[in-house]
Amino acid sequence: MGRSFEVRKASMAKTQGAKIKVYSKYGKEIYVCAKNGGIDPDMNLSLRHLISKAKRDQVPAHVIEKALDKASGGGGEDYQPARYEGFGPGGVSVIVDCLTDNGNRTFQDVRQCFVKTGAKIGTPGVVAHMFDHQAVFQFKGDDEEAVLEALMMEDADVTDIELEDGVITVFAPNTEFFKVKTALNAAFPDLTLDVEEITFVPQNQSPISGEDAEKFQKFLDLLDDCDDVQQVYHNAEIQ
Known part of the structure; x- marks a missing residue:
């Protein structure tokens, strides 16, 4: 029983630690968004979305x-926002977004994540052109034509709509986020959005496996341990 308890306690501690990191990242992001755009979610749409998320x-x-x-x-x-780009283990493209009150410290922390896993941090823009900055919405459904028609009726610009296994994914320019969301909610009042975010979508996937995949997971874990890291985008397809 002692060993079982220790394993369970360690698992609970790990889960609790992960939750604290999520809370901390959201707290920082909400603080910055509210400080820059106002604390009223009705007037600050970005804040409203962030709180909802x-x-x-x-x-x-x-x-x-x-x-x-x-x-x-x-x-x-x-x-202040800080963005770092480079190539992770296996040569995959990586974008790391941070919020920092000390740029030098954050750069060194992120750089060490690259160095420790044999990855290479690059100059600004070195991989950004390999991604599309898009608004992405995902929800259960099977009629992508009806979704497209509803968005067109509201003159919402859409990049693509995909239907797979009963899930519809809408891609749009990042500037169209609120317009697309408003159009979807107006056309389908009972709709539940499982995903609603602005993200970097890779133009092509980079398959990795074996040792590269293991190093890449370690790379992600190291970045996750960095307090200033908010989001990590990549084009890795782990096999």
Whole structure:
């Protein structure tokens, strides 16, 4: 029983640690969004979306409220966005987005993740052209033609619509995020969006396997441990 308890306790600690990281990242992002665009979600659409996303990821209300209270105070840390690009293990393309109050520290932390796994950090723009910056929506459905028609009726610009295994995915330019979301909600009031985000979509996948795949997972784990890292985008297809 002792060994079983220790394993269970370690698993719970790992899960709790992962939750804390998620809460911390959302708290920082909500704080920055509210500080820059205002704390009223009705006036700050980006904040409204971010809060909705946080709730969907089960971020506690007190974490959200604390970030908003901090932003309303007008003081606090001055976080700035930072983006790093490069090639991960196996040569896959990687974009790392951060929020930082110390650019030098964050660069060194991210750089070490590359160095420790034999990856190579590059100059700005070295891989960004290999991705499309898009709004992505995903929900259950089987009539992509009806979805396309509804979006066209609202003059929403759409890049592509895919239907696979009863799931519809809508791709649109990142600037069309709120227009597409509004059009979908208006046309399908009972619709539940499983995914609604602005992300970097790779133009091509890069298959990796074996040792490269193991190194790449370690690379992602190291980045996940960096407090300033908010998002990691890549084109790896692990086989």
